[in-house]
Amino acid sequence: MIPYTLRRSTRTRTVRITIRRTGEVVVSAPVGVPQIFITAYVARMQKWIASKVALIEKRLPRDKVSAVPSGRRDFMLHKEEALRILSERTKELNQSYQFSYTKIVVRNQKTRWGSCSRHGVINFNYRLASMPDEVRDYVIVHELCHLKQFNHSKNFWDLVRQTVPDYKEIKKKLKGLTVG
Numbered sequence: 001m002i003p004y005t006l007r008r009s010t011r012t013r014t015v016r017i018t019i020r021r022t023g024e025v026v027v028s029a030p031v032g033v034p035q036i037f038i039t040a041y042v043a044r045m046q047k048w049i050a051s052k053v054a055l056i057e058k059r060l061p062r063d064k065v066s067a068v069p070s071g072r073r074d075f076m077l078h079k080e081e082a083l084r085i086l087s088e089r090t091k092e093l094n095q096s097y098q099f100s101y102t103k104i105v106v107r108n109q110k111t112r113w114g115s116c117s118r119h120g121v122i123n124f125n126y127r128l129a130s131m132p133d134e135v136r137d138y139v140i141v142h143e144l145c146h147l148k149q150f151n152h153s154k155n156f157w158d159l160v161r162q163t164v165p166d167y168k169e170i171k172k173k174l175k176g177l178t179v180g
């Protein structure tokens with residue numbers, strides 16, 4: 001059973017379920033409606049409530065990574081959407097480079113935003129999907145450019161600069177953000 005807050009009101013004529021932005025479930029009911037009726041109604045609506053709560057949990061703050069819980073449940077909840085968002089954006093940002101990569105993987109990492117293997121596998125921290133656009137794009141471009149330059153040489157940064165001219169500023173911002 002989903003926990004909920006019951007509000008009795010003389011102004012309400014019907015039993016109504018609302019889900020707050022925090023995910024809290026509130027049931028409003030007229031004063032005279034017996035508890036047993038409310039319990040049965042909430043039980044009947046359980047699937048609907050669960051789907052609404054899940055939707056709200058998906059809408060995480062896009063600019064506050066510290067607000068995102070770092071647990072495994074959160075990762076399970078968001079990894080598919082994160083993979084979709086990050087894959088699409090990687091494809092877009094790679095249009096000018098046309099580098100080839102094997103695949104993209106999202107991970108629940110504590111200390112890194114992204115990495116790239118010599119086999120062309122790009123790893124992204126799933127939290128990157130809810131980061132501000134410029135930060136997300138910078139990390140994607142950074143990993144893309146490692147496909148060509150497996151180092152942090154001047155040539156590497158020149159490649160990054162082609163797409164992210166102000167990468168130095170964004171790098172500074174990224175340092176101020178904590179993972180998880």
Ligand SMILES: [Zn+2]
Nearest residue numbers: 142146151152
């Ligand atoms: Zn690097």
